[in-house]
Amino acid sequence: TTQETLEQFTQAKVIYTHRVFTDHEVTVVGEGGYERLESDRLETEYGERGRGAVALQDEWFITDTLQVVAGGRVDLDTQFGAHPTPKVAFRYDPFEVLTLRAGYGMGFRAPDFKELHLEFNTPNSDIVIRGNPELDPETSHGFNVGAEVNVGTVTLAANGFRNDITNLIFVKPAATGVPGPPTDFEYQNVSEARTQGVEATVSARIIPSLRVGVGYMFTDAQDLAEE
Numbered sequence: 001t002t003q004e005t006l007e008q009f010t011q012a013k014v015i016y017t018h019r020v021f022t023d024h025e026v027t028v029v030g031e032g033g034y035e036r037l038e039s040d041r042l043e044t045e046y047g048e049r050g051r052g053a054v055a056l057q058d059e060w061f062i063t064d065t066l067q068v069v070a071g072g073r074v075d076l077d078t079q080f081g082a083h084p085t086p087k088v089a090f091r092y093d094p095f096e097v098l099t100l101r102a103g104y105g106m107g108f109r110a111p112d113f114k115e116l117h118l119e120f121n122t123p124n125s126d127i128v129i130r131g132n133p134e135l136d137p138e139t140s141h142g143f144n145v146g147a148e149v150n151v152g153t154v155t156l157a158a159n160g161f162r163n164d165i166t167n168l169i170f171v172k173p174a175a176t177g178v179p180g181p182p183t184d185f186e187y188q189n190v191s192e193a194r195t196q197g198v199e200a201t202v203s204a205r206i207i208p209s210l211r212v213g214v215g216y217m218f219t220d221a222q223d224l225a226e227e
Contacts, residue, residue, distance in 0.1 A: 003039065003040040003041060004038075004039070004040060005037070005038070005039040005040075005041070006037070006038040006039070007035070007036070007037050007038075008034075008035070008036045008037075009033065009034075009035050009036075010033060010034045010035075011031070011032070011033035012031065012032055012033070013029070013030070013031040014029070014030045014031070015027065015028070015029050016028045016029075023060060023061045023062070024058055024059070024060055024061075025058075025059040025061075026056070026057070026058050026059075027055075027056070027057040027058075027059070027071075028054075028055070028056055029053070029054065029055040029056075029057075029073075030052075030053075030054050030055075031052060031053050032050070032051065032052035032053075033050070033051050033052070034048070034049075034050050034051075035048065035049050035050075035051070035113070036048040036049075037113045037117075039118065041117075041118045041119045041120075042117050042118065044117075047113050047116070047117055049077070049078055049079055049113075050077075050078040051075070051076065051077050051078070051110070052075075052076040053073055053074060053075045053076060054073070054074050054076075055071060055072065055073035055074070056071055056072055056073075057069060057070070057071030058070055058071060064093075065092060065093040065094065066090075066091070066092050066093075067090070067091040067092075068088070068089070068090055068091075069087075069088070069089045069090075069091075070086075070087070070088045070089075071086070071087055071088075072084060072085065072086040072087070073085045073086075073087075075108050075110070077110050077137075079110070080110050080136075080137050083108040083137070083139070084106075085105065085106040085107060085108050086105070086106055087103070087104065087105030087106065088103065088104055088105070089101070089102070089103035089104075089105075090102045090103065097149055097150050097151055098147065098148070098149055099147065099148040099149075099150075100146070100147050101144075101145070101146045101147070101148075101159075102144070102145045102146075103142075103143070103144050104141070104142065104143050105141075105142050106139065106140065106141055106142075107138070107139065107140035107141075107142060107163075107165075108137060108138070108139055108140075109137060109138040109169075110137040110138075111135040111136075111137065111138075111169055111187070113131075114131060115131055115132070115135060115169055115187040116131050116132065116133050116135055116187075117131040117133060118131045119131065125183075126183045127183050127184075127185065128183065128184050128185065129171060129185045129186065129187075130174070130184070130185070130186040130187075131186070131187060132186050132187045132188060135167075135169060135187060135188075135189060136167045136189050137167065138165060138166070138167050138168055138169055139165070139166045139167065140163050140164060140165040140166065141163070141164045142161065142162070142163045142164075143161065143162045143163075144159060144160065144161040144162075145159070145160050146158060146159035146160065147159075153204050153205040153206075154202070154203070154204045155201075155202070155203050155204070155213075156200075156201075156202050157200065157201045157202075158198065158199070158200045159198065159199050159200075160196075160197070160198045161195075161196060161197060161198075161199075162194070162195070162196040163194065163195045163196070164192075164193075164194055165190075165192070165193045165194065165195070166191065166192060167189040167190070167191065168189065168190040168193040169187055169188075169189060169190075170187070170188060170189075170190050170193075171185050171186070171187055171188075172185065172186070172188045173185055174186045190223050190225055191224075191225045192223075192224040192225050193221070193222065193223055193224055193225075194220075194221070194222045194224055195219060195220070195221045195222075196219070196220050197217060197218050197219035197220055198217070198218055199215060199216065199217040199218075200215065200216055200217075201213055201214070201215035201216075202214055202215075
């Protein structure tokens with residue numbers, strides 16, 4: 001089959017940064033966008049949506065070795081309303097070769113048109129993935145701590161993270177009542193989920209224009225609604 005999809009997307013963003021006194025750097029962000037999608041795979045003739053956001057951040061250099069970044073953002077969506085998300089992060093350099101970091105932030109992600117409306121037929125199989133117009137946006141609380149050591153041209157870094165997510169958007173089998181392996185899937189919300197893990201990297205500057213590194217990440221993800 002041949003299907004035509006036409007997507008129009010417009011976005012604008014403005015960022016302004018200004019030094020306040022001698023130890024504060026304030027950043028103001030404003031952005032907005034409009035999206036329209038026409039497709040044979042939509043249940044309606046077309047879908048459209050407007051989104052925008054405003055954000056304010058203050059980077060405070062408390063001392064030469066301690067820095068705090070605090071801010072907030074408000075996302076505006078014509079379908080899902082307004083959602084504020086604050087954040088705060090710390091950086092501390094107790095020694096010239098050592099940097100310590102920690103942070104917390106809230107997150108927000110609205111489902112896109114694909115997750116809300118589009119239907120995907122998998123080639124050479126009976127599997128169908130359908131959008132779900134009843135989806136709710138994702139929200140999350142994220143925490144991270146990390147350390148970085150620089151010895152000569154070698155950098156070692158380690159970071160631990162945890163995200164507690166509400167309404168995680170995930171592809172799951174749809175209840176059809178037909179026995180056998182599922183062939184119908186749809187985007188659904190997982191009411192409560194958690195992702196956490198650690199990551200580590202080692203890199204070295206071989207020559208001034210070349211840095212080589214290797215890294216490893218371990219991630220543990222859990223659907224808390226099914227525990």
